[in-house]
Amino acid sequence: MVRIVRRCFSPDETRERDGVALVSPALALVEFAARATEKELRFAFLEACRLRLFGKTDLEYCHRKVSNRNGAAKLRPLLALWVPELGRIRSVLEGWFLLVWVKHKLPMPEVNVKVLGREVDCLWRRLGVILELDGNEFHSDPLRKKLDVERQLFLEARGYLVIRVTYKEFAADPVGVVLRIAEILRNREAELTGDRQS
Numbered sequence: 001m002v003r004i005v006r007r008c009f010s011p012d013e014t015r016e017r018d019g020v021a022l023v024s025p026a027l028a029l030v031e032f033a034a035r036a037t038e039k040e041l042r043f044a045f046l047e048a049c050r051l052r053l054f055g056k057t058d059l060e061y062c063h064r065k066v067s068n069r070n071g072a073a074k075l076r077p078l079l080a081l082w083v084p085e086l087g088r089i090r091s092v093l094e095g096w097f098l099l100v101w102v103k104h105k106l107p108m109p110e111v112n113v114k115v116l117g118r119e120v121d122c123l124w125r126r127l128g129v130i131l132e133l134d135g136n137e138f139h140s141d142p143l144r145k146k147l148d149v150e151r152q153l154f155l156e157a158r159g160y161l162v163i164r165v166t167y168k169e170f171a172a173d174p175v176g177v178v179l180r181i182a183e184i185l186r187n188r189e190a191e192l193t194g195d196r197q198s
Contacts, residue, residue: 009023009027013027024058024061025048025053025054025058026054026058026059026061026062026065027061027065029041029044029045029048029054029062029075030062030065030066030069030071030075032044032071033066033069033070033071033072033074033075034069034070034071035071036071036074038074041071041074041075041078042078042096042099043092045075045078045095046086046089046092046095046096046099047092049082049086049087049089049095050089050090050091050092050095052087054086054087055084055087056082056084059079059082062075062079063079066079078099081099081102081103083098083102083108085098085108085109085110085111086098088111088112089111089112090112090121091133091135092135093133093135093167093170094111094112094121094122094133096170096174097122097131097133097165097170097174097177097178098111100174100175100177100178101178104175104178104179104182106178106182106185107124107185109122109123109124109131110122110123110124110125111123115130115155115160116154116155116158118151118154118155120132120155121133124185124188127161127185127188127189127192128159128160128161128188129160129161129163129184129185129188130155130160130161130162130163131162131163131165131181132148132152132162132163132164132165133165133167133170134148134164134165134166134167135167148164152164161184161188163181163184165177165181
């Protein structure tokens with residue numbers, strides 16, 4: 001079934017691409033929030049961040065537009081957790097991790113940065129801790145897995161602690177995974193502090 005909805009938009013809410021009028025991604029999120037499940041909305045929000053279609057100005061726009069609209073209760077929590085690092089994610093899994101991480105007010109990692117010439121998903125540089133989030137779309141083929149293992153061994157041989165989390169692990173218990181990583185970071189901090197005091 002196709003449902004046609006007609007709306008009038010102000011000029012700042014649309015743009016033209018290849019002769020087709022498009023609404024802004026931020027407005028599309030506001031509209032989508034009314035019909036989407038929380039999971040669908042989170043995916044759309046993170047996909048917009050991954051594609052660099054959603055940033056700080058969009059955040060302010062959404063806050064203005066979302067008040068008293070259907071779906072506002074689902075969209076507001078995502079807007080509250082937005083951080084600039086979401087503009088650096090390469091997968092929805094990375095974004096989902098950051099949303100849960102930010103919700104727990106934990107120290108922000110650097111996202112998708114190079115360490116000794118190798119790109120890593122999340123880095124707590126001062127602690128020498130790397131988190132690799134292995135989603136199915138990028139880490140399921142044997143060659144990719146082999147390259148991931150080689151990169152991990154290379155970084156561990158140079159003193160980095162590398163933590164790997166699969167999509168399945170994270171989806172099963174996002175808060176548990178985040179709290180486990182936070183504990184690892186606290187332990188690493190204690191080790192480093194203890195080494196300095198010795």
